[in-house]
Amino acid sequence: MVNGMENVENIQIERITSSGREKIDDIVTRELPLTIILNNEELVTLLCTPVNLKYLAAGYLQSEGIITRYDEINLVTVDERRGVVRVETKEDKGLPSDTFYKRVLTSGCGRGASFYSFADVQKELKVESQLEVSQAALFNLVNEFQHRSDMYRDTGGVHSAAICDSEKILVFSDDIGRHNAVDKVFGECLMNNILTRDKLVLTSGRISSEILIKVARRDIPVLVSRSAPTDLGVRLADQTGITLVGFARGHRMNIYTHNWRIVSQNDGN
Amino acid sequence: MVNGMENVENIQIERITSSGREKIDDIVTRELPLTIILNNEELVTLLCTPVNLKYLAAGYLQSEGIITRYDEINLVTVDERRGVVRVETKEDKGLPSDTFYKRVLTSGCGRGASFYSFADVQKELKVESQLEVSQAALFNLVNEFQHRSDMYRDTGGVHSAAICDSEKILVFSDDIGRHNAVDKVFGECLMNNILTRDKLVLTSGRISSEILIKVARRDIPVLVSRSAPTDLGVRLADQTGITLVGFARGHRMNIYTHNWRIVSQNDGN
Numbered sequence: 036m037v038n039g040m041e042n043v044e045n046i047q048i049e050r051i052t053s054s055g056r057e058k059i060d061d062i063v064t065r066e067l068p069l070t071i072i073l074n075n076e077e078l079v080t081l082l083c084t085p086v087n088l089k090y091l092a093a094g095y096l097q098s099e100g101i102i103t104r105y106d107e108i109n110l111v112t113v114d115e116r117r118g119v120v121r122v123e124t125k126e127d128k129g130l131p132s133d134t135f136y137k138r139v140l141t142s143g144c145g146r147g148a149s150f151y152s153f154a155d156v157q158k159e160l161k162v163e164s165q166l167e168v169s170q171a172a173l174f175n176l177v178n179e180f181q182h183r184s185d186m187y188r189d190t191g192g193v194h195s196a197a198i199c200d201s202e203k204i205l206v207f208s209d210d211i212g213r214h215n216a217v218d219k220v221f222g223e224c225l226m227n228n229i230l231t232r233d234k235l236v237l238t239s240g241r242i243s244s245e246i247l248i249k250v251a252r253r254d255i256p257v258l259v260s261r262s263a264p265t266d267l268g269v270r271l272a273d274q275t276g277i278t279l280v281g282f283a284r285g286h287r288m289n290i291y292t293h294n295w296r297i298v299s300q301n302d303g304n
Numbered sequence: 305m306v307n308g309m310e311n312v313e314n315i316q317i318e319r320i321t322s323s324g325r326e327k328i329d330d331i332v333t334r335e336l337p338l339t340i341i342l343n344n345e346e347l348v349t350l351l352c353t354p355v356n357l358k359y360l361a362a363g364y365l366q367s368e369g370i371i372t373r374y375d376e377i378n379l380v381t382v383d384e385r386r387g388v389v390r391v392e393t394k395e396d397k398g399l400p401s402d403t404f405y406k407r408v409l410t411s412g413c414g415r416g417a418s419f420y421s422f423a424d425v426q427k428e429l430k431v432e433s434q435l436e437v438s439q440a441a442l443f444n445l446v447n448e449f450q451h452r453s454d455m456y457r458d459t460g461g462v463h464s465a466a467i468c469d470s471e472k473i474l475v476f477s478d479d480i481g482r483h484n485a486v487d488k489v490f491g492e493c494l495m496n497n498i499l500t501r502d503k504l505v506l507t508s509g510r511i512s513s514e515i516l517i518k519v520a521r522r523d524i525p526v527l528v529s530r531s532a533p534t535d536l537g538v539r540l541a542d543q544t545g546i547t548l549v550g551f552a553r554g555h556r557m558n559i560y561t562h563n564w565r566i567v568s569q570n571d572g573n
Contacts, residue, residue, distance in 0.1 A: 044535040049559040051439060056568060061558065066512050066534035082512055082536075170320060191532035191551065192510055211512060211534060241461055243335050243351055243480060263460035265335035265480060266313040267351075282460065289330065290318040299325060 041065075042084055042193075042209065064192035066211055071095060072121045074128060084193060084210045087219045088113045091210070092120040094222025098249045101128055105225045160248070162276040164256035166233045167298050168201045173235075176204065177259065177283045180237045183207055196220045197237040198229065204237070205229060213240025217249050224253075231255055242268040242279060251275040257296055259283050264291055310334075311353055311462075311478065333461035335480055340364065341390045353462060353479040356488045357382045360479070361389040363491025367518045374494045429517070431545040433525035435502050436567050437470045442504075445473065446528065446552045449506045452476050465489045466506040467498065473506070474498060482509025486518055493522075500524055511537040511548060520544040526565055528552050533560055 043062040050059050067085040071078045071092050083091055089111050096102045102124060109123040176199050183204065184195040196216035198206040206229060208219035217238060224231050231253040238246065242264035248271065250258045258272065259280040269291045272279035278296040281289045290297055312331040319328050336354040340347045340361050352360055358380050365371045371393065378392040445468050452473065453464040465485035467475040475498060477488035486507060493500050500522040507515065511533035517540065519527045527541065528549040538560045541548035547565040550558045559566055 046535070046538060046560070049563045051555075051557050051559065051566075053555045063533055063535045063538055063560075066536040068513070068536075082514070192534060211510070241480070244337070245351065264332055265461060266315070266332045267335040267337075269315060269332055286320075286322045288320050290320065291315070291332075294318045297320075 042086055064211055067115070067118050069118050069120060072119060073101070074123055075121075081212065081215060083212055083215045085115055086210075087208055087223065088115060088120055090208070090219045090222030090226060091215055092122055092222065093225050094218030094220070095215075096122060097221060097225055098218055098252065100252070105228070160251040160275045162251060162254055162256050164233050164254065166201075166256045167296050168235065168257060169298050169300065171300060172201045173259065173280070173283070173288070173297060174286060176201075176235065176237060177261075177288070179204055180207075180239075181261070181284075184209070184239060194238065194240045196239070198224055198231065199235045199237060200233075201235070205234070213238065214245060214249070216240070217246060221249065221253055235259060237283075238262075241265070242272075242281065244268055244271055247271040247275070247277065247279070251277060256293075259288070311355055333480055336384070336387050338387050338389060341388060342370070343392055343396060344390075350481070350484060352481055352484045354384055355479075356477055356492065357384060357389050359477070359488045359491030359495060360484055361391055361491065362494050363487030363489070364484075365391065366490060366494055367487055367521065369521075374497070429520040429544045431520060431523055431525050433502050433523065435470075435525045436565050437504065437526060438567050438569060440569060441470045442528065442549070442552070442557070442566060443555060445470075445504065445506060446530075446557070448473055449476075449508075450530070450553075453478070453508060463507065463509045465508070467493055467500065468504045468506060469502075470504070474503070482507065483514065483518070485509070486515060490518065490522055504528060506552075507531075510534070511541075511550065513537055513540055516540040516544070516546065516548075520546060528557070 042065055044065055045060060045062055047058055048061045049056055065085055066082055068080050069083050069088060070080045092111060093108065102108060107124050109125050112121045180195065180197050193209045193211050194213040194216045195207065195209050197204045198220045206220045206223045208216050210216040210219060221231065234255055235257040236250050236255050237259045239261045241262045242258065242260050244267040247268045257278045261283055262281065264279055264281050269279060272292040276293060278293040279291040281291060311334055313334055314329060314331055316327055317330045318325055334354055336352055337349050338352050338357060339349045361380060371377060376393050378394050381390045449464065449466050462478045462480050463482040463485045464476065464478050466473045467489045475489045475492045477485050479485040479488060503524055504526040505519050505524050506528045508530045510531045511527065511529050513536040516537045526547045530552055531550065533548055533550050538548060541561040545562060547562040548560040550560060
């Protein structure tokens with residue numbers, strides 16, 4: 036297993052197959068309730084895979100618009116045993132006030148809570164990158180991404196996300212929540228000063244509106260999923276200028292929006 | 305398609321396969337931001353599939369412990385176009401206090417320090433049903449469940465949940481969110497006076513702690529998923545007395561906890 040054993044726990048189960056019942060050793064993916072405490076106030080609790088918790092916290096805060104740059108953060112401390120990440124910002128950010136209560140419980144695994152309005156998103160977020168990627172390069176990335184998503188194969192329980200340039204995967208993360216996996220890779224970029232502009236995001240999970248918004252906030256022009264998008268995900272991709280690719284598996288993919296960024300070999304490039 | 309067309313939208317996409325690129329008509333699953341307004345105050349916004357919204361609202365309120373019985377509700381009105389469900393309760397439940405907000409915010413995502421600690425859940429929720437189900441009956445239910453999950457096959461974008469007795473599926477729902485699908489079937493039971501005690505829940509989605517807690521709150525003794533559980537899901541199932549089955553597909557399944565409720569043909573019954 037590529038991911039090490041900290042993500043999984045060994046248990047004994049009973050397996051039923053057509054040849055009978057037997058007790059066997061098996062593994063299940065770990066789930067940690069992680070509370071993010073922002074400047075001594077409780078912000079949110081996320082159910083997550085207990086790896087890269089700093090990145091998760093930083094990525095989440097950026098996704099929610101609470102911070103935009105890493106240097107706004109003074110200190111991040113992780114207490115994994117107690118399931119707490121404490122973040123101190125330089126300016127006292129406090130909790131988002133009114134908007135805090137206009138929270139959106141997201142549709143997915145590990146269900147986050149988000150604090151933005153959709154109308155604002157469509158007005159404010161525009162991705163204008165002129166990046167083009169060849170079909171062949173994209174299929175290579177999808178293939179590499181699939182090979183790295185080992186934990187899913189082992190436990191059937193996690194999503195993966197990656198930040199890539201058109202050559203290779205730069206940052207990769209697993210999580211039981213598809214939102215968390217995306218926040219983790221963005222948090223890693225934020226903390227390690229990896230620019231997201233002109234990069235691609237790969238994800239195993241469905242593309243609903245919140246995922247699209249996370250990606251648009253980072254000025255990412257190409258979002259590729261192994262799974263399906265929702266109509267709202269497609270509409271937001273269209274409006275924000277993001278090339279949205281779904282069902283990317285083997286040598287197939289669907290391009291939902293702004294298909295000009297994916298160039299065939301024949302188109303030159 | 306079993307589910308009717310209200311769940312999906314027709315769009316034009318570009319499909320890439322090994323034989324080239326072509327523009328084709330396709331469908332994507334719909335996603336609606338649904339705001340639940342409780343006694344004239346905004347409670348939460350859920351991203352969901354725009355079907356069975358009354359059931360979703362009722363099930364959500366019950367999952368969150370805001371109501372326990374349907375007769376606590378005076379009126380539920382749905383405005384799908386605006387993405388709003390209004391719920392009036394008989395007693396003025398008022399706008400939830402600060403602690404309530406914390407509780408709701410964190411409950412979608414798991415534990416909050418101020419909300420249900422897992423210790424409380426383990427103490428308070430005990431499922432003592434002596435229900436037994438034969439392996440064969442369970443495989444039949446899983447098979448029927450799979451056949452009804454047609455929308456997933458069409459659009460790759462939704463989860464399903466069902467309430468069953470040991471013979472047949474009684475209530476079934478799809479949603480882009482696995483939490484919502486479960487809340488919808490429970491909401492339908494609540495509004496149509498279908499008792500959940502001694503029933504089974506089937507779900508396509510992963511079993512994390514919140515799903516387990518929703519099920520334990522309804523006194524459900526058997527929870528069956530096509531997917532994987534997390535370690536926390538398994539631990540809570542063990543402690544609350546729920547028989548947890550995962551990877552139920554075809555003629556295979558894994559029993560994680562309280563396996564005595566699933567009886568082999570040889571055990572009699």
